[in-house]
Amino acid sequence: MKDLYFTILFILILPLSVISQVRISGKVVSASDNNPIAGASIRLKGTNQVSVSSEGGLFNLILPDSTVTLIVTSIGFHPSELKSPLPSPLIIELEEEIGQLETVMVSTGYEIIPKERATGSFTHIDNELFNRSADNNILNRLKGITNGLSFDERRPHSPRIHIRGLSTIYADQSPLIVVNNFPYEGNIANINPNDVENITVLKDAAAASIWGVRAANGVIVITTKQGNLNQTEQISFNSSVAITSKPNLDYLPFMSSREFIEVEEFLFKKGFYTAQEANPNHPPLSPVVELLIQERDGNISADQLRDKIDRLKNVNVKDDFEKFLYQPAINQQYLLNLQGGSSKLAYYLSAGYDRGVSNLDDQVSRLSLRSSNTFSPNEKLQIHADLAYIQSKHTTGRPGFSDITTGAGKLLYPYAQLADETDTPLPIVKDYRHSFALQGPENGLLNWEYVPLQDYLHSDNSTYDREILLNVGVDLHITDYLTFQSKYRYNQSLGKTLNGYGMDSYYTRDLINRFTQVAADASLAYPVPVGSILDESSSESTSQALRGQLRYHKSWHDHRLDAIAGGELREHDYTSNAHRTYGYDENVLTSSVVNYLVEYPMYYNQNQTATIPYRTDYSGKLDRYTSLYANGAYTYRNRYTVSGSMRKDASNLFGVNTNQRGVPLWSAGISWSIHRESFYRLSWMDYLKLRLTYGYNGNLDQNTTAVTTILQLTDYQTNRPYARVRTYPNPDLRWEKVKTVNIGLDFSLGGRIDGSLEYYIKDGMDLLGDAPIDPTVGLISGVIRRNLASTSGQGVDLEITSANIDRLFKWHTTLIFNYNTSKVTNLDSISTNGSYYVNSGLNIIPIKGKPLYNVFSYQWKGLDHETGDPIGYVNNQSTTDYRSIVRDTPVSDLVFHGPALPTGSGALINTLTYKGFMLSTNLTYRFGYYFRRSSISYGNMFNLWNGHSDFTNRWQKPGDENRTSVPSMVYPNNGRRDEFYTNSAELVEKGDHIRLQDVNLSYTIDRGHQAGLPVRKLRIFLNGQNLGILWRANKHNLDPDYASGFLPPSFSLSFGLQANF
């Protein structure tokens, strides 16, 4: 049905007959760089007739007679007068006003407006700033240079971006990403940053409310490069190579082999392993424990034992990781583009190819092709067509330090040997006792050993992505002041993941062995067929959007009115499926049938049964939105602007009454250019503008529903379908809303210092939050999620750019300062127990009156003088009753440290320029937040082999409590003692730090300065990233921006060139 609508509309729009009248048309460009000037006003002298140039600098005007004078004005440019006869083609060049604020055009995704006339809050990243970093991911390039934008990379594999803090608990936190006018539903890593022209970040309600319900987290508008009409042809070539050093594994708090072995010997004496030895599942025992058993059983002598153990004490698996698995990473980028335009056709064509090899030899490649064309058959009609094709591939390389484990829930022992002295790969203990694994082949099973340095060669994990992005649009200039615009976007991406476990991979051998059945006559049967295992999954994401809008631009006398109004339909369809093939033979493409229904006894323990893993899965999602919107700004005498925006969105939010599907959101704003007032006398401040906006944006969690819904599943044991209750009734479900107030001041001091200072309030309302409910109603958890929470936040964004020295030698400084605090203002506690709230700040555990990401701890007194036990408090009495601490500490008795995300952050960019040379440094800083460092948990060390270097500093004898806070080791271990210590106030550190984010060195040369240069312009650059922390508040040498267990990014150096022909 929806396809039909799209088709009908398309057919209706395309063949529109073009209305022809007698008029002139022309283009306004900047004299300095020939770039089109949008928003210039072209007035017919002696009349009220005014036209405003479009995004491409184009305008139309009806002429009353043949002798006319045109007055062309635009902010930031000297006015120009043209008398007839007018040249043809009519190209009006405007000279830039020197010392004036540069005209920054910001894109909202619906229109492009001069920042000067905007009331809302925008951060504009121009092409030069954007290219400061050579990262191959667009979003990473924004790090450290974008006013109001902060990164939460504590989990480096799933970074989050926040614009002006956070105002939701459970709904989506990420900003809306718009690529060329429409929300982008694909993988942002697919867009080649070298195709990007500029980026606008929409921060307040007035800026973002045009995006309605998806705008609460802010909007990042990405505009790619386009060709311009009447532009000479340009070819440019970009290339860069980045080398990232091996990660520093010493950063991770590994425990030494010697200490680990000493603990194992201690535990062995206590009989800790006796039960595991007898466990019918044959759980893995470490090589040292095996040696101790052999010695106990008289199979080796005490001397032999000493010898072997001493040798193992000197082994450090970290060395093997560095030697055999990690390597420097290399990333290459190439992009060739061609752009130009005649009077009727503008084009941009680009081809980019990137490839990279990661620290662990993951291979990544990306091919991107883009063509962007504007066709203007006559002055009234413009047709745009963009087509992009992206293809990427990712292949997993070697395993890293967290990928190689012993199995059965245990990490790797620190003295594991991955290879012998001659670099021949060695097996390590995996899943079962080594002696048991060795018996396998003797009894006719497959080899049951795991050799980490070889195993990855037998499996193939690859992901392929293909994406097509199509944009077509029509601009029809109905009259001088009215334009009809229609745009359509089609975006399809196909993803495919192949995980092939070869016949020789441990995964396959282990699965086959585990399921091997021994018959009474000792013959073997293999329910999991002997052969490779292939997991395939694929996904298809298709999004379509159609927009129609009327755009009105008119100025007369002292008035100016700019407005748009329109409607939009969007849908995003996502389907995926996965399946597994057993007994796969890639040579002849055959596979085997398995019986998923039988519960087979396991080879390693006949009393355990399991069914063969069944991996077939289908899922499908379809999100639909309809929107109506209008947005306008009226300016009087270039001094006062009033703006307003309204938008009504509706979506197929499930089960919601029709009248609750939609939500109207609005914003309003005013701005006042004070410096234009006649009474303004401050000569040193030649630009001063005050802005004030107010409005609402929305957010949504598409996973919630208003009615009880069920989810149909298949019981893999009985193979029967069933359904479970997925959501509980919530008749009052509605959209989350964020109210934003923004007050801004833009200023310029003699063109040397420019800046903006903004204060904002951001209040979240109707947020989904969890509240307690009587479990008797049928909810076991006693918790229900409804629109009942609210948050309140406020902050300051300051950005100042200063030309400290502006001669042949230039020194420019940019300072960005962002301050943001927020707290939950309304939410019932779902637990009064402190243990529910102690945390590391990595997840949102909301509590009224505190920031969303917060750090709470148990009170800490110190270590006991006699025993080295950690001491806490219950009811203000110091105690070592850990069970009572964990069970009976109310929230009010916890220590609240503060937020887990920075309240103050920003950057200081200094750029020195001399002739073609440029040196720039970026210092970033983050203040006012806390993190929990990791430490030893004896239970995890004993049972999971997860040691910690703090073990060295543990309390060992009375008096040690004065030099350390690491508790003594006790046996048997008390899990609650660990829980108390690792969540105590003692382990919380201030996150404040200053970092040298990057250093950039470049040299630019062009024909203007160097005649005879084979290229028109050449820029070469050297860029160093992650240069280290210059100052930090914590004394443990930790990087607070990366959670414990993760490696901070390593130093990376890139070299590149950019040539224009």
Added chain:
Amino acid sequence: MKPSLFYITLFWIGFLTSSCEDFLDVKSNKSLAVASDKLANLQLLLDNVSDINSGYPSIGILASDDVYMLSENWEALSQFQPTSSNAYIWNPDVFNDADANGWTIPYHIVFQANVVLEGTEKLTPSAHESASWRNIRGSALFYRAYAFATLLEQFSKPYNTNDAPKNPGIVLRLNPDIDEKSTRATQQESYEQVFRDLKTAASLLPITPKYKTRPSKPAAYGLLSRIYLSIEDYDQASVYADSCLSIYDKLIDYNLLDTGSQRPLQRYNDEVIFHNTLFSYAGFVYPYGRIDTTLYESYRDNDLRRAVFFTKHGEGDIAYKAGYDGGSSPLFGGIATDEILLIKAECLARAGELKALDGLNRLLQNRYSMDSFVPITSENPEDALALILEERRKELVFRGLRWSDLRRLNGDSRFKKTIVRRINNSLYELNPDDKRYTFPIPKKVVEASGIPQNE
């Protein structure tokens, strides 16, 4: 503006506003559905074995005289599952360390049954759907009544006819509205609801279920019989035991089982009338929970159940091995022929009929080694009753029924019992008329709902 363009713009706006409804009516997640969309969905909800047929209340096993614990195991247990260790010494702090407990799980079943019941009221079945509609409605009533009955056994006092109209019962939630406030009905009202639902269910359910995890007529009769027995209405218990057995009375001959196997019995075996499993407390599992040695010794040498149900680790060191779910965990808690036969036998004995022993012998000849089985005889119904009760305890061990029997029999001077525990140097006693035969409602529930706590 030319008219054509104006109309197109109008069409645009009109189109966007009018088409919204259809456009937005599609589901956002293709696997999402509303229960009352169609009858099949309701059946799917009821076929959710892990929510509907699992986790039935079983705390009584820990509190009963079938289990004993060593001090060190009890202490370890108290560190990670206080409900288990506290139930063992009848400490009232139970159900407070986990959200899933003897109160919340049955009410979760009640909610789903209510969703289904509401669905059956909304959907009018066509002629060919009528059988499945009846099955669905009957099943939902059955599950709700079953859940209510387990709640009554835990949180309402042992039943007697005089006090039932004033004793507090349970919260009777009869619709899926989660915003309705909870209040406790009286014990009498609560049981009346259970019996009413079960009798309606029995009239709607089919004679033979498609799967043993679905209820049937004999299952409803069997459950009625079990609940009437628990409130000492032996006449009714006898009537419904008959109704059940007249439809289904298959027994398994244990002589045909491989008693040495870890799983001698099959899940969904021939004796099972309705299958469900009990909540698995760590306290059941060896080495935490061991079998009471007196109980173990009461199985004679030629009693095959000794080897089928138990593993002997050493003298006085007995672990539960396997039951009607196949293995040792989870435990079977459903309705099987053996239980109904024993109810029937007990009712007959209480009515003074010596033929009660015929039923018992029919069961026992399938339990004892066939070469050495000698039928039990007795000259007086009183002795017969004692014999039947002893066999009842042995046959239904670890089925979650012993606690109910203790509550019921403690009013009878012939069978009442004081249970004693020793942990470290402390001695704990549970007297026959002890208030602790009624469990306290979880704190979290009392706080959130405001319903009165038990004494």
